[in-house]
Amino acid sequence: MNPEGIRITGLMKRYGKGETAVDALKGVDMQVAPGEVVGLIGPSGSGKSTLLKCLGAVIEPTAGKMTLGEEVIYDDGWKIKDLRALRRDRIGFVFQAPYLIPFLDVTDNIALLPMLAGRPNNEARQRALELLKALDVAHRARAMPSHLSGGEQQRVAIARALINRPPVILADEPTAPLDSERALAVMRILNQMARQYETAVIVVTHDEKIVPTFRRIYHIRDGRTHEEAGEGRSFE
Amino acid sequence: MISLAGRDILHAWGKFVFTGVGLGLLIGVTLTMAGVYRGMVDDAKALLDNSGADLWVVQKDTLGPYAESSSVYDDAYRGILGMPGVERAANVTYLTMQVRREDTDVRAMVVGVVPGGPEPGQPGYLVAGRRITRGHYEAVADIATGFKLGEKIQIRRNVFTVVGLTKRMVSSSGDPMVFIPLKDAQEAQFLKDNDAIIQQRRRSAVNPAFNSPGSPGLLEALNASQSANPYVNAVLVQIKPGYSPDDVAEPIRRWKRLQVYTRAQMEKILVGKLIATSARQIGMFLVILAVVSAAIVAFIMYTLTIGKVREIAVLKLIGTRNRTIAFMILQQAVGLGVIGFVVGKISATFWAPIFPKYVLLEPGDAARGFAAVVVICVLASVLAIRAALKVDPAEAIGG
Numbered sequence: 001m002n003p004e005g006i007r008i009t010g011l012m013k014r015y016g017k018g019e020t021a022v023d024a025l026k027g028v029d030m031q032v033a034p035g036e037v038v039g040l041i042g043p044s045g046s047g048k049s050t051l052l053k054c055l056g057a058v059i060e061p062t063a064g065k066m067t068l069g070e071e072v073i074y075d076d077g078w079k080i081k082d083l084r085a086l087r088r089d090r091i092g093f094v095f096q097a098p099y100l101i102p103f104l105d106v107t108d109n110i111a112l113l114p115m116l117a118g119r120p121n122n123e124a125r126q127r128a129l130e131l132l133k134a135l136d137v138a139h140r141a142r143a144m145p146s147h148l149s150g151g152e153q154q155r156v157a158i159a160r161a162l163i164n165r166p167p168v169i170l171a172d173e174p175t176a177p178l179d180s181e182r183a184l185a186v187m188r189i190l191n192q193m194a195r196q197y198e199t200a201v202i203v204v205t206h207d208e209k210i211v212p213t214f215r216r217i218y219h220i221r222d223g224r225t226h227e228e229a230g231e232g233r234s235f236e
Numbered sequence: 237m238i239s240l241a242g243r244d245i246l247h248a249w250g251k252f253v254f255t256g257v258g259l260g261l262l263i264g265v266t267l268t269m270a271g272v273y274r275g276m277v278d279d280a281k282a283l284l285d286n287s288g289a290d291l292w293v294v295q296k297d298t299l300g301p302y303a304e305s306s307s308v309y310d311d312a313y314r315g316i317l318g319m320p321g322v323e324r325a326a327n328v329t330y331l332t333m334q335v336r337r338e339d340t341d342v343r344a345m346v347v348g349v350v351p352g353g354p355e356p357g358q359p360g361y362l363v364a365g366r367r368i369t370r371g372h373y374e375a376v377a378d379i380a381t382g383f384k385l386g387e388k389i390q391i392r393r394n395v396f397t398v399v400g401l402t403k404r405m406v407s408s409s410g411d412p413m414v415f416i417p418l419k420d421a422q423e424a425q426f427l428k429d430n431d432a433i434i435q436q437r438r439r440s441a442v443n444p445a446f447n448s449p450g451s452p453g454l455l456e457a458l459n460a461s462q463s464a465n466p467y468v469n470a471v472l473v474q475i476k477p478g479y480s481p482d483d484v485a486e487p488i489r490r491w492k493r494l495q496v497y498t499r500a501q502m503e504k505i506l507v508g509k510l511i512a513t514s515a516r517q518i519g520m521f522l523v524i525l526a527v528v529s530a531a532i533v534a535f536i537m538y539t540l541t542i543g544k545v546r547e548i549a550v551l552k553l554i555g556t557r558n559r560t561i562a563f564m565i566l567q568q569a570v571g572l573g574v575i576g577f578v579v580g581k582i583s584a585t586f587w588a589p590i591f592p593k594y595v596l597l598e599p600g601d602a603a604r605g606f607a608a609v610v611v612i613c614v615l616a617s618v619l620a621i622r623a624a625l626k627v628d629p630a631e632a633i634g635g
């Protein structure tokens with residue numbers, strides 16, 4: 001397996017202290033290669049969201065090791081000072097709802113990330129337009145998010161996650177609000193983009209419609225993961 | 237980098253504009269309150285300017301003639317005219333009262349001046365008609381009274397004909413002036429009505445001290461003196477070129493046993509004492525309005541921010557700096573303030589002339605008001621910024 005992508009070893013997260021402490025993650029191991037889309041499935045309270053927040057550098061794990069590409073970002077403590085820049089430049093997020101910024105048009109919603117990183121506006125917008133073309137929503141480039149359909153909004157959200165070419169995308173129930181056809185369309189896009197941009201994609205989902213599309217699935221239960229092969233059903 | 241605040245305002249412009257208009261009306265009221273105070277100060281200065289006097293000679297130990305009542309014998313001016321440095325001196329009376337015209341009445345300051353007399357105290361300039369030339373029953377009125385040339389007005393029991401109209405001749409409280417001949421003004425101020433005179437004569441007649449057989453002419457002399465009006469409220473003095481007001485005032489104080497105020501002293505009395513309470517009252521209003529404005533801006537900004545918690549969480553999650561988010565809220569608060577100030581300034585400019593008293597909107601006050609609005613908006617945004625900075629980026633991730 002390509003050494004880049006994301007590798008997690010023995011990741012633990014404990015909330016609280018003493019007798020009231022709760023171990024949400026009890027030693028998670030996980031590896032996702034560039035261009036690969038894996039599913040992360042588990043019942044409510046199994047630790048999915050906690051794992052996603054740890055991977056997204058939103059909360060700090062208690063112990064373990066996380067490697068992003070060839071760089072160790074966590075090893076019993078953060079190894080990177082600027083977590084905000086890490087989230088901006090090296091991790092893409094796709095949420096259950098698209099959560100597009102309602103007062104920015106489609107292009108600027110996507111271009112905002114490179115702009116925040118200090119890229120010139122024109123260059124950022126140009127990259128956003130290229131992604132919109134790749135995702136087949138270029139015709140909605142000047143539209144406001146409220147004027148888009150659910151599927152279009154989710155494609156724009158995917159474009160936003162991809163704009164800085166991050167090595168990993170974390171997708172939190174990205175197909176939950178969509179019907180079967182649109183859900184599969186989103187998964188097809190995620191797979192296509194993962195391959196095209198060499199990005200590792202972790203999809204947290206409950207959605208039975210899309211589970212058969214994964215080649216590998218991580219099941220999480222009681223804070224631990226175990227890996228199994230998925231159906232890897234074709235989108236054709 | 238694009239302006240997040242600007243985009244948000246453009247996106248929800250209706251909300252911002254309507255909120256800004258509401259805030260603007262409040263700011264307009266605040267600017268108008270400041271204008272009311274300025275108008276009072278300007279009225280006081282106009283009163284002094286229009287009198288044309290360099291010195292005000294009034295009753296000893298009083299702050300007359302505007303801030304306190306004052307009575308000076310009407311022949312005192314002759315002695316004052318002989319004092320060194322005095323160019324002109326003129327008797328004057330001031331009485332604020334209701335002046336009747338047909339079925340209505342108008343609050344005005346009735347000023348008694350010597351017809352055709354020396355300059356101090358006379359109406360400054362006329363916009364229509366002529367000055368008072370007859371000794372009785374003619375009047376010159378400020379146009380703010382609404383009187384017309386040739387109109388008949390009633391002051392006490394006498395009817396006067398308006399022969400001239402003047403402009404911006406007002407008392408320190410903003411009441412328009414009506415100039416009438418001095419003798420008529422003295423009657424209006426000091427003369428009792430007929431019933432009161434009869435009663436007073438009857439009382440004097442039964443008083444053995446005034447009506448004793450040994451003093452046959454005393455009662456008639458007493459009655460005659462009680463019917464006379466030898467008082468004025470002040471003597472206005474113009475000084476000769478080359479003399480300083482203080483140098484001319486001092487001998488009058490010493491030798492005439494009267495109080496003399498220079499222009500600077502009189503301005504201090506009017507602004508510092510006569511309108512001081514009103515100024516404090518307006519100051520209190522300004523403070524309350526500023527606090528209310530700040531509370532409104534704070535509430536609006538807080539509500540707008542709380543309504544965007546999810547967006548702020550997403551912005552933070554994707555790497556937006558806290559200072560960028562704080563600056564966005566700050567810009568919006570200041571933007572709201574700017575909209576409010578523009579609306580407020582326009583509103584105040586339009587409604588100021590409708591006010592019954594003079595409202596003076598000074599550019600300096602507008603500049604200070606704008607600075608205050610910006611400061612208030614910055615302070616008011618603190619609450620919203622604190623709320624935004626507390627938003628956890630993890631809120632964007634479900635579960």
